[in-house]
Amino acid sequence: xxxxxxxxxxxxxxxxxxxxxxxxxxxxxxxxxxxxxxxxxxxxxxxxxxxxxxxxxxxxxxxxxxxxxxxxxxxxxxxxxxxxxxxxxxxxxxxxxxxxxxxxxxxxxxxxxxxxxxxxxxxxxxxxxxxxxxxxxxxxxxxxxxxxxxxxxxxxxxxxxxxxxxxxxxxxxxxxxxxxxxxxxxxxxxxxxxxxxxxxxxxxxxxxxxxxxxxxxxxxxxxxxxxxxxxxxxxxxxxxxxxxxxxxxxxxxxxxxxxxxxxx
Numbered sequence: 001x002x003x004x005x006x007x008x009x010x011x012x013x014x015x016x017x018x019x020x021x022x023x024x025x026x027x028x029x030x031x032x033x034x035x036x037x038x039x040x041x042x043x044x045x046x047x048x049x050x051x052x053x054x055x056x057x058x059x060x061x062x063x064x065x066x067x068x069x070x071x072x073x074x075x076x077x078x079x080x081x082x083x084x085x086x087x088x089x090x091x092x093x094x095x096x097x098x099x100x101x102x103x104x105x106x107x108x109x110x111x112x113x114x115x116x117x118x119x120x121x122x123x124x125x126x127x128x129x130x131x132x133x134x135x136x137x138x139x140x141x142x143x144x145x146x147x148x149x150x151x152x153x154x155x156x157x158x159x160x161x162x163x164x165x166x167x168x169x170x171x172x173x174x175x176x177x178x179x180x181x182x183x184x185x186x187x188x189x190x191x192x193x194x195x196x197x198x199x200x201x202x203x204x205x206x207x208x209x210x211x212x213x214x215x216x217x218x219x220x221x222x223x224x225x226x227x228x229x230x231x232x233x234x235x236x237x238x239x240x241x242x243x244x245x246x247x248x249x250x251x252x253x254x255x256x257x258x259x260x261x262x263x264x
């Protein structure tokens with residue numbers, strides 16, 4: 001591409017420029033050529049150009065009108081959804097699809113967690129997501145209990161998919177270079193349905209970690225219920241419980257009728 005569209009600082013845009021890294025990321029998608037691939041935030045299309053050669057059934061979701069126009073000019077056959085990724089209804093986007101769906105994207109740092117939670121919400125429609133993000137966030141996703149980086153994102157992600165850090169991405173492969181190291185994380189949506197509702201799980205996990213220095217007995221007081229202390233150790237702090245225990249605890253609280261309608 002000879003013409004480089006102007007970046008919008010407000011969108012946190014850092015564009016890939018290293019051809020080797022672009023190829024490495026494109027090659028990490030575990031998809032067949034006939035599968036549906038959805039790229040989040042293609043920007044000026046450096047990665048998109050390689051993807052469209054392999055995956056003709058490619059869809060790009062882009063909010064920046066300047067980038068949309070640029071992509072339309074350089075890749076006229078590309079299917080583009082002009083929308084904010086956080087407002088996209090994945091069930092509508094993928095409703096007519098009969099092939100496995102794989103997501104790929106270089107996520108804006110400032111909305112990474114929001115995009116992740118959106119993908120987790122629509123996980124039943126997806127096969128995998130291969131995502132570049134700030135390395136610090138990637139490490140939180142795969143963190144184990146009793147680790148200071150273990151938290152809300154760790155529990156919910158690990159219960160709803162199988163996450164893996166594939167490789168690091170140094171700042172110098174971007175223009176402009178970010179001030180942090182990045183990493184590519186792959187989420188495989190291969191977990192069975194939860195034994196509890198997503199919303200109730202979020203309620204319990206967020207209550208626990210929003211007061212992570214307190215014992216669970218104190219952190220979960222706002223549930224306004226008698227906690228099943230004979231089945232769980234509520235003297236522990238939030239970071240001590242493995243993801244599976246949060247699922248088990250939430251399911252038990254549901255059985256006890258803890259959650260009022262609309263409570264989340």
